[in-house]
Amino acid sequence: MSEKAHVMEVLRKNLEPLNSLFEDPLVNEVMVNAGGIVYAERAGEMIFIEDAGLKDVQIESAIVALAKSVNENVQANSAKTFISASVENLRIAGALAPASHGGPSLCIRKHQQGGKRPNLGQLVERGMLTQQQADWLTDLFVTEKKNIMVGGPTGSGKTTLANALCMCIPAYERVISVEDSLELEPELKHHVRLLTNASKGVTAQLVVQHTLRSRPDRLILGETRGSETFDLIRAFNSGHDGSLSTVHASSAEDMLYVLEMLYQMSLPPDASLSPDAVRGYIARAVHVCVHVTRSVEQGDDGKFNYVRRVGEIIRVKGVENGKYVVESIC
Known part of the structure; x- marks a missing residue:
């Protein structure tokens, strides 16, 4: 069994x-x-x-x-x-x-099994994002191969959106995903799925390190939350363009500061970097931040429904005077 x-x-x-x-x-x-x-x-x-x-x-x-x-x-x-x-x-x-x-x-x-997860077009139909937002993200992620972070609160649809974006990846690209449970189901042929298991010592950090030896075109990390952050940002900065992860954050720009905190916490023992150095490294690694929200709305029938929407998309331009420079796409 x-x-x-x-x-x-x-x-x-x-x-x-x-x-x-x-x-x-x-x-x-x-x-x-x-x-x-x-x-x-x-x-x-x-x-x-x-x-x-x-x-x-x-x-x-x-x-x-x-x-x-x-x-x-x-x-x-x-x-x-x-x-x-x-x-x-x-x-x-x-x-x-x-x-x-x-x-x-x-x-x-x-989480829904493969074949039942919505694609980007279906998310547009559901109102999670506009067609213009879907077109922008497809161009940025698939064509321009920008590294993307998807952020938001628990249950906001981060994984659903990330999965829909991964469905757009060309079939010839080798994708390696790292998760602690099988949530991403993009049904890609050239896809290696790796699972962490902390109770057996298979940490996200070790698995992310392994992916860099496994010839990925794109790295997909189900969620960035701890010791794997250092290696994730290193992977983002090492030529694996068009990679993606999710993170809990309250806004698109806040995602960068959350990553900064996680990065500092995940530095190797006895290593230290100044906040400015970390900020510059993250700004070069993460190109686009997408923030999704979850709210509850009461319909005319009196029922309460969860509504998930893409609230912000920003492009990360760099760092000036110790602060991230971002451009709002929508």
């Missing part, structure tokens, strides 16, 4: 009242709050599951069992009360008491 199949078996067994949500291909997130309160996002709509029939003991059992299925050990009222795991296209985050006040809580994200 595969690891994902085992995890799904654990979920179905311990959270049986939610099985219909786990099987529904339109449900991409299941959120279980303390007290058995359940919400889910289905096709962009936030829905409340009335009378879910879950008890805290079931949620706690599910979290403990999920942890064991990925070789972790969690226990309520102990020093280890969190689980954070990625298994193929599933991302799981759970917490037990006392960290989760009022009872255990759990969040399960399901």
Whole structure:
């Protein structure tokens, strides 16, 4: 039995009242709050599951069992009360008491499999970006081979947009992607997919270093968040044009400062660089920043829907007087 199949078996067994949500291909997130309160996002709509029939003991059992299925050990009222795991296209985050006040809580994200992920044209149809924005990004990423960072808050559609952009990469280019779960599904023929596994010592830093020895035309890093940042920026600056990654940030320009902080934190031991030097290095490595947003809007039918949009696209021009020089594209 595969690891994902085992995890799904654990979920179905311990959270049986939610099985219909786990099987529904339109449900991409299941959120279980303390007290058995359940919400889910289905096709962009936030829905409340009335009378879910879950008890805290079931949620706690599910979290403990999920942890064991990925070789972790969690226990309520102990020093280890969190689980954070990625298994193929599933991302799981759970917490037990006392960290989760009022009872255990759990969040399960399901990413669509290949063949079902939207392309750039479909995202335009959905209103995530305009046709003009799509044309600009296609020209910058595919034709001009600019290095692009896609940023925004959790659940804003960063990976969805990144995946759609990767779908536009020419078939003859060798693409190597690095992720901690299988979220990118661009269905490219010349595509090597590498997965990190921190529990087994396969860190993002080591995997990014490996890609540089594997003749990539483009490097795609699912998310930049830590020790791999130094090697990512080095890769961006070493001729692998048209590479891409995502990062959590509150605006397009803030993405550069987040990268700067992560870069400083990821420097090799005993190494140090001045902020100006780091800023200049990042400005030469990252050419375009795209920021996406997530908001909730209530429709005429009274339903609440998540709306994801490209809010900003900026071109990075360089550094002057210690500050990034950027040009707003839209």
